[in-house]
Amino acid sequence: MKYKDIIEKMTLQEKAYLMSGKDIWQTKEIERLGIKSIFFADGPHGIRKQAAAASKLGLNAGFPATCYPTAATVANSWNIELGEKVGEYLGDEALSHKVNVLLGPGVNMKRNPLCGRNFEYYSEDPYLAGKMAAGYIRGIQSRGISACVKHFAANNQEKRRMSIDAVVDERTLREIYLTAFEIAVKEGKTKAIMTSYNRLNGSYTNENMHLMQDILRKEWGYTGTVVTDWGAGNDRVAGLLAGNELEMPTTRGETNEEIIEAVRSGRIQEEQLNECVDRLLDLIFTTEEAFQKPYLKFQEERHHRVSQKVAEESIVLLKNKDQILPLKFGQKVAVIGDFAQNARYQGAGSSLVNPTILDHTMDCFEESGLVSIGYEPGFDRYGKTNKDKIEKASKLASQADVVLLYIGLDEVTEADGLDRHNMKIPANQIELLHAIHEVNPNIVAILSCGSAVEMPWIDQVKGLLHGYLGGQAGARAILRVLSGDVNPSGKLAETYPLRYEDTPSSRYFPGGETSVEYREGLFIGYRYYDTANVEVLFPFGYGLSYTTFDYSDIRVDHHGVTFSLTNTGKVAGMEVAQLYVGCESDAIFRPAKELKGFKKVFINAGETKTVTIPFDDKTFRYFNVKTNEWEIEEADYRIMVGASSADIRLTGKLWVQGTGAPLPYDKHKYPSYYSGRVANVPVEEFEHLLGRQVPVSTWDREQPLGYNDTIEQCQYAKGVFGRFIFLAVVFAYWFLKKIGKRSTANLIMMSVYYLPFRGINRMTAGIVTMPMVDGLLLMVNGHFFKGLIHLIRAFRKSKKRPGTGLEVPAVE
Template structure:
């Protein structure tokens, strides 16, 4: 049912509401709906979880709506044990397509495919009568241990923001709203509703918020969801700086902000901060808000604004709804297979073990439970009851019909067991051994972080043992995020599918046998050891505070800066063909703050089979004013090439994406000077570069004040001349005396005023010097004392 009301009529509805009705409107109705107002004919809208699939719980959505039943049902899904099977985990959840999880799909680097995912999710939502799908999630995968890292796209805000924007556009162009989440710094599940993510402002701006800003700028999601954690001591759901000053005032976001489920602890504070909608329904929080409205702690204008945003969302969502939508689930399953194939990463292929020649193989040994019971997704609120599941073992048999294929559980190799001798004999006789490894099923998900980066109990040791018996062993991994590989030197091939969704079984088999050429690349760095990870020393925090000690050096930025060799670098992935890069070019050799730069390169498929390459563009500053990463991703493109084919790839980069944030100036700044534009196959495989000049104001290291050291004031020629003229006028100096005074000042460790006062006495007042320095700041574009 559409709801055609004008902006004027929406405002009039708010005016007609009682305080009780307003409070009800900005609170959930049951677990998954907004509130209905029958007196004013305001309809509700339905939302549910998902990002890589629609989770429609019959009990939660269509069952009893009392608080006790709803909470119990909600917790049963959050805490579902996927190791017990689909029926126990999902109950009467309606089947929907389980697409690759975020950590898998991010490796596709394919924004067009992301849009197709959004279209498919919208169609399934429409068929279920769902108006808002709670996703995508784009929190930075700061640590591979994080329980919800499988939901998120990567460790870099550029890839995360672009993939998310495409998914959102695909959904919203087809009438279903998105909820960009979890805003912000939801990077661990340890004490997730009480832990404070303590992040310095540069890292917060440049890494953890940047992906959200990028996605919002490119897609304008209907809603943004605040996270459970605290941010620098303040609950994100109640954080005015985050939800109003940054999200609305700086970024211009005009949609609705909702809480994560039961993520609000102080409802009046959350509404004052800019959190419009409290989900799900809570009688206690509604009463708390009503009392705060009645006694003036929540201004009526703030409540009215939140009501108006809810009404606008209801109007948009109801008018986007389509009735009698049918879904071709077979087509969506094929899409899930294609997405998994585009996302799977070939990490090692020594001696060209892969692709396997199905017709030539006489004997294949398949090991590991995930070959028969595929691990396709993480656990928690994002889980989906799949419509179908491709079983890797069945798919292997399909592609190698003439081979003898033996399957062995991990337990078949237990020392001294009745099955050990026969299982080892099969390994010894096999032309190829395929080991399907996985992390602990049911533990990788919402509510708890992993405790290590190894595979499930005994798998690492068994891989090493079997590889020493048969060198033609390939490991196929189903994991939420990066894992360590103590056996990497023994195995011939490694394929990573992450959590590849219901079509991963066929996708992996097609890659193993060469039906599909692998083309995924990593969106996180794989460490050689857990201790190598950037935040190792401060994870997981203590006393309810988690210090993000690595600052801006997240993921590959840290490995590059520390010159530390990762197991596999960010952006890495092998193919069955090879690609040459040539003739890197930029369309301009000088840029300023308003410029747009186009980087181009010729890429040639120099192999014998068709393949896809992911071209990445990084920038490397030569003499940064503040500490910067060695290089940072700024753009990418995925291209399809036939054998011998050459294409020229062009990637557009805005100057705004080359900036860094200075907390002292409180501004995004461009560094003046030289900047290398690097075209790469991965963050550690730079194929060519161009040098450009950046035209920007050369700023002092900090905002100038009377306490600044003289060297800071005098390092920029503009400030040096102004300060010299000031000294000359105030102290009646000639040019030679002025130069000597400047040289004297430059060697002092005292503040600039105390340095001058030491020889000038009271001839120059502190207020006069402060006024001079404030004027220099203004002329540099910085407000006095602090940047505006």
């Protein structure tokens, strides 16, 4: 152990004391041993250090900080060095705000386009997500503080996230849902990892011994700290046994007592606790060192310009009919859409950043060199049709050479804690588009949203520029692309299907009442569309430029692939060259192609550059469920280099020697997986893949409600009080939506409706004790007065109870 001398001086009480938070955002300190409290803050794309007191839980306003483009946006840059630069600037701001641990990046896969938190995640591809995350981590940690990769693992939906069981076969788990975390650990060397709320194959992730011990600690060799997501703790002792050092937020000493009792009873050996303490001390001491060195307060203007540069490189040009872009000198432009006046630049929820500066399109228009003849909002932001606004917008559009139409999703549609209901742009915006098209066909749509949307209206626009969620400088960045000052170089990090029903997981998302089955297996995103030959709107890796590129002279050997890349256009630009690999053997089912490398290259007009993309340990591997190891199948492999997954420009072939592992599958049992047509996998076939029966996905309505049952389940409660609570929550949600308080209504769903009863204790930072929760459960289960008396007694007892946890008697 690294801190053995300190740990030997600690009492059992003090060791247990360190294992949960001091308050909402800080760890505990032990002054006599020089152990300081460290501060955590949300921060995937900007520091959200809450201005409210650290003892108050909630989505309070943060101190001003630079709001950088979200992960979903920066992933479109395909530029690892750029991600690392963002990380460095985030690290600088963390130092300025006295933040030790930045809670990000998020590397969960975009399994389904409706996941409400997709804006906060990089990609549907684990290789791209892992490489981008590793860059961020290196940048953040270069400043001496810690990143905290999240949410480990298989947290791919927001609905019922605190209770849902993700049912995933082992190979899919390893190849798709854990690979990005593996890269973050091995290449990014993250000092901290945050576990997710959900269960994985039956057990909560922070208690899952296979995930936490077999894979994270033993196979990957991770020696850093594991922290729960806020309020995610279930069985504290089980979590500690699995190697989950820190439970956040505070539990006011309640779970400390559980740890002490577990040591006393022999359920935990004190040596195991010591190891957890050692790893947490390492996080505390190493991040505190950063504040002992001189550092500068970050410069807001400089960081704002960096945010703009990142946004510029991440914007994706999706359509450019008749070369309508870049806009020509002297063209009269009408600016229409509420998002032009009030930029949509970030997601909602725990990642909400209070920007230092905020650019809006109309404020930046004059400096862009474009000639605006006027602005009209055209639509109400939150979905109501306004005929008067449409008429005014149409009148303005009829007078313009080109219409810039700013459309997208509003702030409360994409949010932490909730999934989207569909993939559509709001109907009132499309109604506006139709009206404008009748008077002027020269429309350039500027799309602002953090995830994939359906576009049945795309034939009515000549140009389509997707800014995603470009951060506080995103509006100015978009204008620079429209004007031609910046040549767009972004490429999609996710596939855009023609319609939601084409998504391979659409039948299985968001699952049943208790579980969600990952029946599509390996075949998410382009892995499915390219293998099953399903037509898409825009393929993975797609993006246009104001110039053109030619690929030639491919050379393949066992070290990698080399080729020539020529800018055949008239302006300089950047191209993202993508390496895909496909196995020609059909002995083991695999996607037709998988991303195994990429490189972003700047090339002047007429210039040719030689590009090399090396192979690595992930190029040919697959996970063999018989050997429980990564193996290589001996076969010929197609080596493909292209501008997107659907635009392969060069191909080669390479024979690769295998590891000689036995074949893991009986081909006849897996017809869906061998064909790649996994949109409707029979349960029997999925059970073959799982190696066990699929768990029952419905609640047991006959059993009394317990700690891990939710407020939603109170509709089936045996007690009138329970059903009343359910109806009250549903009414509050309906009423708030009715009066236009959508954000507050969403908070009700996220923080109350889907909350397990144990979460009442965890999410209130221990203010509501577990004995008080016991009283509530008695009340909802039909024992109202007995439960009420129990609740009152527990409440009175909690008032007398020390809040720090240090007052628990020490065991020497």
